[in-house]
Amino acid sequence: xxxxxxxxxxxxxxxxxxxxxVTNDGPKAAFIFVWVLGNFAVIFSEYYIWAVPNSIAPHNxxxxxxxxxxxxxxxxxxxxxxLNSALLLLTVLxxxxxxxxxxxxxxxxxxxxxxxxxxxxxxxxxxxxAFHMGAHFVNYKNISSAKTIADxxxxxxxxxxxxxxxxxxxxxxxxxATGHIVAIVMVLMYSSAIKYIRGPMFNVFWFTHHxxxxxxxxxxxxxxxxVLETPTFWCWAIGPMALYALERTMRVCRGNQDTILxxxxxxxxxxxxxxxxxxxxxxxxxxxxxLNCPYIAEYEWHPFTITSAPEEDYVSVHIRIVGDWTGDxxxxxxxxxxxxxxxxxxxxxxxxxxxxxxxxxxxxxxxxVFGFKTVVLAAAGIGVTPFGSIxxxxxxxxxxxxxxxxxxxxxxxISRDKNSFEWFSEVLAxxxxxxxxxxxxxxxxxxxxxxVDEIRNVMYGMDEEADQITGLQSPTHFGRxxxxxxxxxxxxxxxxxxxxxxxxxxxxxxxxxxxxxxKHTSTKxxxxxxxxxxxx
Numbered sequence: 168x169x170x171x172x173x174x175x176x177x178x179x180x181x182x183x184x185x186x187x188x189v190t191n192d193g194p195k196a197a198f199i200f201v202w203v204l205g206n207f208a209v210i211f212s213e214y215y216i217w218a219v220p221n222s223i224a225p226h227n228x229x230x231x232x233x234x235x236x237x238x239x240x241x242x243x244x245x246x247x248x249x250l251n252s253a254l255l256l257l258t259v260l261x262x263x264x265x266x267x268x269x270x271x272x273x274x275x276x277x278x279x280x281x282x283x284x285x286x287x288x289x290x291x292x293x294x295x296x297a298f299h300m301g302a303h304f305v306n307y308k309n310i311s312s313a314k315t316i317a318d319x320x321x322x323x324x325x326x327x328x329x330x331x332x333x334x335x336x337x338x339x340x341x342x343x344a345t346g347h348i349v350a351i352v353m354v355l356m357y358s359s360a361i362k363y364i365r366g367p368m369f370n371v372f373w374f375t376h377h378x379x380x381x382x383x384x385x386x387x388x389x390x391x392x393x394v395l396e397t398p399t400f401w402c403w404a405i406g407p408m409a410l411y412a413l414e415r416t417m418r419v420c421r422g423n424q425d426t427i428l429x430x431x432x433x434x435x436x437x438x439x440x441x442x443x444x445x446x447x448x449x450x451x452x453x454x455x456x457x458l459n460c461p462y463i464a465e466y467e468w469h470p471f472t473i474t475s476a477p478e479e480d481y482v483s484v485h486i487r488i489v490g491d492w493t494g495d496x497x498x499x500x501x502x503x504x505x506x507x508x509x510x511x512x513x514x515x516x517x518x519x520x521x522x523x524x525x526x527x528x529x530x531x532x533x534x535x536v537f538g539f540k541t542v543v544l545a546a547a548g549i550g551v552t553p554f555g556s557i558x559x560x561x562x563x564x565x566x567x568x569x570x571x572x573x574x575x576x577x578x579x580x581i582s583r584d585k586n587s588f589e590w591f592s593e594v595l596a597x598x599x600x601x602x603x604x605x606x607x608x609x610x611x612x613x614x615x616x617x618x619v620d621e622i623r624n625v626m627y628g629m630d631e632e633a634d635q636i637t638g639l640q641s642p643t644h645f646g647r648x649x650x651x652x653x654x655x656x657x658x659x660x661x662x663x664x665x666x667x668x669x670x671x672x673x674x675x676x677x678x679x680x681x682x683x684x685x686k687h688t689s690t691k692x693x694x695x696x697x698x699x700x701x702x703x
Contacts, residue, residue, distance in 0.1 A: 190688050191681070191698050195277040198284070202254075206291070209250050214243035229321045230395065234306050238395070241302035244295040249403040251292045252386065255379075256407035258285040260414050265530035279532045279700065289357070296353065300346065307336040307343075323394045341392065345385040352378045352385070367490050370467055383408060421447075422459065422468075422526040429481050431500045431510035435586030437488040438549065439497055440474070442481045445525055450477055452560040453533030453553050457526040458484065462516035463495045468526060472533075472552040472671070472701070474591075476559035478567075482525070487549040532669065532699040533557060537572055539667035539697075543657070545579040545680060547672030548587060553701050554578065554671070555591045561607075562598050574606055577657070579648060581612040581672075588643075595639055609641040612648055650679060654687040654696070663693040671701035 189196075218239035220228045230238055257263070258281045267273050277284075311333040313319050317326060337343040359365065359375040383404055390398025430442040441458075450456075450473055457468040469492060475483040488497045501509040513522045533553040536542055544554045561573060578595075582588060588611060598607050657666060670680050677700050684696035 190695050191684055194275055195280060197275070198277055198280075202284075202288075205250065206247055210243045210247045210295075213246040214239050217242050233318075233321050234309050237302045237305040237309065241299050241306060242395070244299035244302065247295045248292055248299065248386075249400055251288045251295070252383070252400075253403045253407045254288050255285065255292065256404075256411050258282070258288065260407075260410055261529045262414050262417055263410060265528075268530040268534075278530070289360075293353065293357065296350065300350065303342075303346070304333075304337065307333040310336060342389055345389040349382055349385045349389070352382050356382075369469070369490060369492055370464060373467055418457075418526050422457075422524045424525075425514075426521060426523045426525050428510060428513040428522045430508060431513075433497075433501050433506050433509050434485070435506065435589060436584045437497065438587075439486045439488065439493075439500065440483060441486065441523070442475070442483045443523060443525065444481050448482055448525060448528070450482065450528035451534045452476060452556040453531055453536060454528040454556075455531050455553075456482070456484070456528050459524040459526070460496060460499070460516075460522070461520040461524065462518055462522070463499060464492060467492055469493075470529075472531070472556070473528065474552045474555040474559075476556055476563055478560060478563035485549065485552050485555070532701050533671070535699060536667065536669055539665060540573060541575045541661050541664055541666045542573055543577045543579070543666060543668040545581075545668065545670045545672070545676075547581045547676055548583070550670075550672035550701070551580055551591060552671070554669070555594065558591070558598060559594050562594065562601065565601055575661075576607045577610070578607065579610045579612070579653075581614060581647065581676075583614045585613055585643075592639070599639055599641065609639060610644065610648070611639070611641065612644045612646065614645075614647060650683050654683045657696075658687045658689060658692055658694045661694055662689075665695045665697055667697050667699060669699045669701065 217227050217231055218236065264278050264281055267276065268278055310319060310322070311331060313330050316324060316328050316330055319330065320326060331340070335343075338347065355375045356378055359368075359372045365372040387398075387401045387404065390396070390400060424445060424447055427444040428441060429444050430440075432440040432442075434440060448456075453472075455470055455472045457470050459466075459468045471484040471486060473482055474485050475481060486493055486496065488494055503509075516522050531553065533556075536544075536557050544557065546552075546554055558576075558578070561576070580588070595609055599609065668680060668684055670677055681698050681700070684698040688694065688696050
């Protein structure tokens with residue numbers, strides 16, 4: 168990039184700071200605010216109904232007089248659990264969220280943060296469940312302390328019989344038994360979702376997470392026989408559950424359509440490229456799909472970013488070999504552990520089942536790239552995959568129409584392994600050659616060490632046109648990018664415009680780029696850096 172003068176440090180008013188903040192965090196902050204407000208409204212209104220004498224539920228005054236704050240805490244937490252359990256399902260409806268992305272609603276909702284919000288909501292459910300259970304244990308103690316069954320008439324108990332023990336209430340009653348089942352299910356689901364278990368043992372995470380079906384069924388029956396109030400969990404859950412059932416039906420129908428493995432290519436650094444054909448599969452650059460290999464695992468579906476362009480007659484993904492499933496896939500398709508083409512034109516696996524099943528495509532942050540004129544594409548390692556599709560699509564648009572709606576692209580690729588640059592070298596070289604109006608700047612950064620021979624080759628080839636590491640005209644930089652300097656120059660060079668920054672890679676680098684976007688979004692220069700992060 169040609170050097171531009173660094174921007175003068177500016178003092179911003181609170182209104183300017185707020186405006187700059189809204190550029191990247193407005194939808195997220197608004198959503199969290201509404202969500203928190205909704206939780207407060209639901210939880211504290213329910214607490215008020217049970218703890219404060221009122222005309223809405225006059226009977227509750229007597230119940231509160233007997234059980235105290237235990238009943239108010241239990242009921243208010245239950246209301247919060249109902250609300251958040253419904254939201255939990257909505258955050259994982261991939262088809263629904265992809266459809267929303269194409270509507271005006273997608274502009275105002277942080278759809279790319281759906282998994283993050285899923286975790287936030289799950290954490291709130293866990294906290295509310297702990298308080299709900301603790302409050303009910305106090306209630307059970309108070310109920311079991313009654314001298315006669317007649318003392319429990321205010322709670323709706325029959326006038327005859329014996330006073331139940333705390334153990335009976337907690338483990339043999341419908342609410343107690345279903346509640347403990349839900350608690351066990353939650354422990355299994357939450358523990359298997361921990362990063363260090365989910366990554367290397369994805370199948371454990373996948374199967375235990377489907378215990379959510381048990382979770383919802385148990386909660387639908389949890390309130391019976393309705394001693395304190397009529398059970399209403401099903402009212403909150405029926406809508407999201409119906410949408411989820413429709414979602415799964417769509418996934419099954421699409422996933423069962425025939426898929427042909429046209430080509431499997433083993434790249435350096437243990438990356439496997441799959442080129443597949445599925446006539447019904449239509450997608451946009453930057454989207455992702457779910458891949459299933461029945462021969463390896465019948466029920467496991469894994470997400471991968473699409474690396475081919477819609478203009479090509481196949482759909483491809485690049486898979487980095489980490490974990491059990493990808494390891495099994497590598498051994499299955501590349502038993503001889505060689506580089507280059509390892510499989511061609513496979514329809515079925517050795518057991519007669521389909522070689523692959525594809526579900527998707529699904530929307531992702533990167534597909535919004537064509538809505539901007541100036542874009543920064545930053546990738547680390549295998550995180551380059553979504554930009555492979557985008558750069559290929561730009562290339563085809565230039566070849567067919569002589570232009571692209573994107574007028575300037577800054578492409579940054581950081582890798583510790585020099586062989587990784589081979590994955591998309593052909594696409595990058597073609598784009599460099601056809602660089603219409605100098606719309607593309609390529610910046611590759613090598614952070615790993617070179618051998619003595621490699622250093623010697625680089626030294627001897629310094630006078631040649633092509634870079635010795637990538638084979639491109641653009642030189643390879645050694646070390647990490649100076650992001651502050653890069654954004655300083657971009658802020659001045661593109662003053663008065665919106666610059667979209669798309670990133671796919673590790674969280675540490677994502678935080679740095681986000682910080683640079685916030686820091687360099689300038690009201691005075693009227694430059695906006697709009698940050699988009701691909702889930703990695």
